[in-house]
Amino acid sequence: MSTTTEGTSGSAKQVFTIEGATVRLAGDSGDGMQLAGMQFTNTSALAGNDIATFPDYPAEIRAPRGTLAGVSGFQLHFSSDDIFTPGDKLNALVAMNPAALKTNLADLEPNGILIVNVDAFDKKGLSLAHYEKNPLETGELDGYNLIKVNMTTLTRGAVKDLGLNVRVADRCRNFFAMGLLYWLYGRSTDVTLRFIDAKFGAKPDVAEANRRTLLAGRNYGETTEALPSSYHIDPAKLTPGTYRNMTGNQALAWGFMAAAECSGKELFLGSYPITPASDILHELSKFKNFGVRTFQAEDEIAAITSVIGAAFGGAMAITTSSGPGIALKGEAMGLAMILELPLLIINVQRGGPSTGLPTKTEQSDLLQAMFGRNGECPIPIVSACSPADCFDTAIEAWRIAVRFMTPVVVLSDGYIANGAEPWRIPDIDDLPKIKITHPTGDDADTFHPYSRDEHLARPWAIPGTPGLMHRIGGLEKQDITGDVCYDPDNHQHMTDLRAKKVANIADDIPLQDVNGPEKGDLLVLGWGGTFGACTTAVERCRAEGLSVAHAHLRYLNPFPANLAELMGRYKKVLIPELNMGQLRFLIRATFLVDAAGLNKVKGKPFAVSEIADEIKRLLA
Amino acid sequence: MSTTTEGTSGSAKQVFTIEGATVRLAGDSGDGMQLAGMQFTNTSALAGNDIATFPDYPAEIRAPRGTLAGVSGFQLHFSSDDIFTPGDKLNALVAMNPAALKTNLADLEPNGILIVNVDAFDKKGLSLAHYEKNPLETGELDGYNLIKVNMTTLTRGAVKDLGLNVRVADRCRNFFAMGLLYWLYGRSTDVTLRFIDAKFGAKPDVAEANRRTLLAGRNYGETTEALPSSYHIDPAKLTPGTYRNMTGNQALAWGFMAAAECSGKELFLGSYPITPASDILHELSKFKNFGVRTFQAEDEIAAITSVIGAAFGGAMAITTSSGPGIALKGEAMGLAMILELPLLIINVQRGGPSTGLPTKTEQSDLLQAMFGRNGECPIPIVSACSPADCFDTAIEAWRIAVRFMTPVVVLSDGYIANGAEPWRIPDIDDLPKIKITHPTGDDADTFHPYSRDEHLARPWAIPGTPGLMHRIGGLEKQDITGDVCYDPDNHQHMTDLRAKKVANIADDIPLQDVNGPEKGDLLVLGWGGTFGACTTAVERCRAEGLSVAHAHLRYLNPFPANLAELMGRYKKVLIPELNMGQLRFLIRATFLVDAAGLNKVKGKPFAVSEIADEIKRLLA
């Protein structure tokens, strides 16, 4: 930590330069914590920091006010260094009420900054949080840097002459908290002031109230003696380029649009709302001027069947859902597979089984993606490893789908979907084109719907093309002609062909790369949203001298061609997953490698320390 | 083959005593081959032979008459020895038309008996079968013992004075063929004459026509010079008892009824028709006087949800389907699992993927049964290995379901479902009771819906019981109380608990037994309908001096507790499956055992020779 006497923020107080910080805003679901978190994120990103976020909110729309179940949190990690996770331990926590304090305190580091809204610590608030005594008074918070702020009072004061009713006024409290944090971390209020203009422009008094509260919060930081100093964080050394913040769901949506453009297709989405996938539907439904057509189907089966229909018709067609919805799509996925049509099935995973924990993250649908349908039915699977990575994953999935004429499953998860990080904006012209050829009427004489090209892909002949009329369906089909066929040998042949086609994708995807030594004591093998935690843990352990490398799989079916060889170069393999060992199961079955697992299903991402500790335990 | 001068059949011709024979009747779907096959089966069973059958018919209700696609076949293997399969090679083939000849000839052994209805070998018949020349005249059948019979003419002659129209008369041809076979294998016509009375009693002229044709066929055998001798087969040395013929579907249905009786429950079936599972629904719907309630639901989802509702209400509740229907049940299976209610989900597997080959057999839904739903969702799986074994499997599945309060998947397949074998009738009072206790109003003070007994089973408290009112659902539930609970540690705990409960079943099921040496060069590890082929192949190889044993898994999740140890006693493990290696995948992942696979998806069971050849290849 370095000290500057004159803060870049123009504060009169002392300013320390730090590498970064992890901050969580926690309050009632009605307190606007998600909005505050997003603003803090954008502001930090625009300040040039690297960022990672973790929003966490209850399943209820509005759980009863002030209760433990109603707490909503937003965690932001920002740094002048490359970061990959929203952070394990909090440097600062803002607790808007007693329930938020109770459910979040455990994550605050010793001596961490703890800002509480004391006004909310009244009898009712304390009892809703099941506090028998007021923790602000028992001394139990002595181990923290406790900053008590009369946030409600101060907020009401700031807006008093605007004539708003109390409920509306109190809803500005989140801006007060933001203002205070902005001061603390030397952030500019510009982004949020612009946001206020755009969002509340139509209600000038609300806009003004939010503006005033934001600034009141900032000024409070500058004036209160409780906060003797503030922090400065340098911009991160990111690859040059223009950046914006992206959540995983938005990146998927935009990735699909980019894939459509790169392949000269119009995009069709058939979907049925489900948490945490719905935002992809919401995002894509905004872009009709891009020729994006979204169809909110009556259920998940109608969604995927509409997508198969659209794919038959030559569109770039995708369906989005989460675990329970994907379970419903199994039968139709089998049809898509035997029809050999290109389409994407996106699973933004959440806590299972059954309805499970709808707003929590988990990686427990991998085996469902592999095997969740009848018969021998191989479907390629790709996964995204971070919010920004969703963009590339979307494009890559579509590339595979059309090259091999196959449905492709894309796995994301709730953590990636709602988390945000900086995304370096590509030039759309720099993205590789995806070549698609449809046979035309000129091919009529030689056309066979189930003939094959060098990738074993069948031709994508679309209705409307003269001379290529043909019928497809879910019964086993004769090789080449595609006619219904009950011949025993043909069934074996077609089963083999379909398996081989998918297996061959291994030759068309990059070899698996590794972060760390080429060989050594331990390989951490991950997939999906654990990327950040694995990366950070492995780097930390390597910094401590351990011989450990990290490989993170994008391709889960088929695996990259060098995976067996790669794993063989390490004495041990550790597979951390937010499930009970699903990738490990596939790795063991496929390669007979006795990989160790680090498994957790707690609705939360891994802490870096959990993985680092396990690495150390294995290498001890 | 021994010779008797005076046949037991009272034939004047020479009679050879043989161990057994494999015979196939093949004709057009409209020719009544399935009926004839069933009669031949019953007759042979009643003659005391061991039997095994393999019906094989087209997916169409009535494929176009005379075409290759329309051929329907029924294969019967009967013997004085224990047999386990319907036989690889045919000793005799009856071909009612050219299409039947074409599609079945390859299975007939050299010099095998080939009976053809020459009347059907006219221009139209030949051309429908894509014969350019009449094979009866080209000499291409010289390698067989060809018996040409004017079956149509002879049948019409036999019924001529009954005044039936030609179409009705011609429909008796299958009885002519049966009569001929009955003579050939020294079978009594009694069973079939009784059947004719029962079935056609209401139409005396049809009954009479069938009777006459049957006897005409038998007499033709006795008189025709083409057949110089007939065969005699001694009764098999079966375990003493009373026997009847059973198909797999019937045995499942009766097994469920027995399980209901043994556990003091009434049976509820919620199902939606699908081949080859529908017959279970048909069978059970006959037994309302047993308190069996069948509900033909609007779809598979309604079927399983009705079953979950009935299980909640304390019934013995089951749902039956095949692969595509099971795919639709995935979401609800997840719910059943987290509700921890006992119920059975039966999958009579058929050829996949997608609609696949509906009337053909396959074992390719094992991984679907394991993983076909979202989240960490373990469900026990048991499988039946033969038609008669379905009875015991049904009871065992229910025993596990209620002891552990869990849904259980039962895997059968089209081969078992439609195949028949002798079933030794148990005395219902000898079947072990299945003990079920429901908490009562007296337990109200201590009752918790998610408390656990020594099997980790929760109490099965049923609506209607005073004082035990509680709510269950698909969200994660708090340990013991069952209340909705989003607590991270609780989710981990409950996930672990549910997994452990299922894993613990391994302590409650028999250790895996082995047929053959305790240790040796090769273990053939099978499951499901391959039982007969595996048994016969292994016994044959052992007879040839090879060191090979056979273990056949009833329990697929969890595996028997000694399986790892057992496999370790053999140098190699071979897993033959009618899929591309699904059990092998589970075995590799679970035990890291590099088992070899013998895999086939041709819509047909294994031939014994296929497995025997592979054993020899592996041990060469």
Place this chain on the structure above:
Amino acid sequence: MSIESLPILTSADFASDQDIRWCPGCGDYSILAQMKKVLPTLGIPREKTVFISGIGCSSRFPYYMNTYGMHSIHGRAPGFATGLKITNPDLSVWVITGDGDGLSIGGNHLMHAIRRNLDLNIILFNNRIYGLTKGQYSPTSPLGKITKSSPMGSIDNPLHPLSIAIGCEGAFVARSIDMNIKHLGQMLKRAAEHRGTSFVEVYQNCNVFNDGAYSWATDRESKADATIILEHGKPLIFGKDRNKGIRLNGMEPEVVELGKGVTEDDLLFHDEKSPEPSLAYLLSRMRHPEFPEPIGVFRAVDHPRYDDELNRQVEIAREKQGQGDLNKLFHSGETWSVSS
């Protein structure tokens, strides 16, 4: 259902110990309150009462009732209820569903439950929006509705729950409004008392994602003109001053003013017991703002019930064939003996 002499229960006895997690101001509270009020009047013990729901805000209902309950999966509640009722005919089974749960993913199960006419009470909370998933349009959202998934306005012609129920020839079909608590209580009671599937649509305000969807039907000024209360055998009269009525012009209803040559006798008379459901269908087609929307019982006729019929078949089978005997069954037909 066996009705015994019971301790007298109160609304509070039907409240479970769970915190209620609907948004403050949600119309669901009012339906819950009425249900808790009505149940003690039915003479059915709590333990004989079961609530089964799908997924949605509305579907959390069972957690709040101190009865048996199941919060199942999205859209499938009628299936669970069917299996439960068939096997336990003496239970009083309620299905709680939403417009998305019941008419989007679950439309088919709803339709089949209604046509089978098991003795179930199905209450559909129609807030014309997906509440739990935070505000997408639903099958009952009006054309042009702007939501998160329809930023340019919904283009799906809405479904009308009662028209569909009558399309399936539902035997008991009714409608009420969350805010009209007395009427709502009556409808719940009528539904409970009807034998066969009772289908009740409740207009329910989602004050977070679709606030005011029914203000025309609940606002003091407009409601008398915008709704019409159906009463069996009575003419269709409405309006603040009860001076307007509905008259039939051929097959088309029209609004007329009373007086000015039009008397009550010229009006359409409601007949909830009409065996022919065409009148009920026509009433279900009267929509705001062209017409006052009817609330009340559209149809209440006695139809055979699946559960009764099935259990009757069981009885008949037992009478005719005797109680099943497995040993006898196993030995029926062709058997043979092998002796040692």
Place this chain on the structure above:
Amino acid sequence: MSIESLPILTSADFASDQDIRWCPGCGDYSILAQMKKVLPTLGIPREKTVFISGIGCSSRFPYYMNTYGMHSIHGRAPGFATGLKITNPDLSVWVITGDGDGLSIGGNHLMHAIRRNLDLNIILFNNRIYGLTKGQYSPTSPLGKITKSSPMGSIDNPLHPLSIAIGCEGAFVARSIDMNIKHLGQMLKRAAEHRGTSFVEVYQNCNVFNDGAYSWATDRESKADATIILEHGKPLIFGKDRNKGIRLNGMEPEVVELGKGVTEDDLLFHDEKSPEPSLAYLLSRMRHPEFPEPIGVFRAVDHPRYDDELNRQVEIAREKQGQGDLNKLFHSGETWSVSS
């Protein structure tokens, strides 16, 4: 749909090279024949025509047409058709389904397709039985039907396809009979020509598992008395001697004899264009044997079509916002630059 000047096609041009695998005598043959007759008269090229079906005997239909086709999965054909039509509005898309496929497992999709009113032609082959799975009762089987799965008789009140379609306010709803080939051809043509979802129920005989289900409507002696042909603007007259008619008594239809003081003008006049579907609903309720069953077009009105509306929104969006530019989108809102 772009209609170009085309080579004149014949019925035979629409036949595929696949062997037809229905049972001899099955009513499906007749429907296939009429379809092949009608299509060449529409002026739509074969390659612009697509048949999509579910699973069932009826659903094998696409294999026999030399057009594009998909034999999909059980009950879901409307979903495939919807996605195809949305993305390819110039295709002529037909959905072929059965009473099990369309009303049992697929009831919800059918309902939603009808209400969305995409320009699809849905033909439901109603043989009142599950043919392909060998004879279980279906949702349209009459009460008491004895089948493999209902040995004591079905106890499910049947669904009536047209009542349901009208319950969803279907814009084009018609019925015909396999054996009445001229009428059937007309109905298929009317369905094809109607813009929006055309729903046609065809009474189809399954001579293997449900033979004679419609003999009253096809037998020479009975059909004139047992059916009534709907014609727009004409009174409902029927009978061998065309001396019987349908009159409205309040909301209930009744059979009257003409003459004896009853004139044609007293009869109910058919109005397929009535914006109010109550008449069509009432007609759908006329059932054999109480009434002659109507065949013909029950309803044909112009409603907004989902596919049109969606594509209109795309156009409007493009007009208002300009054709989308990804580079612009990516750089919209808050961005920042990092330089090396």
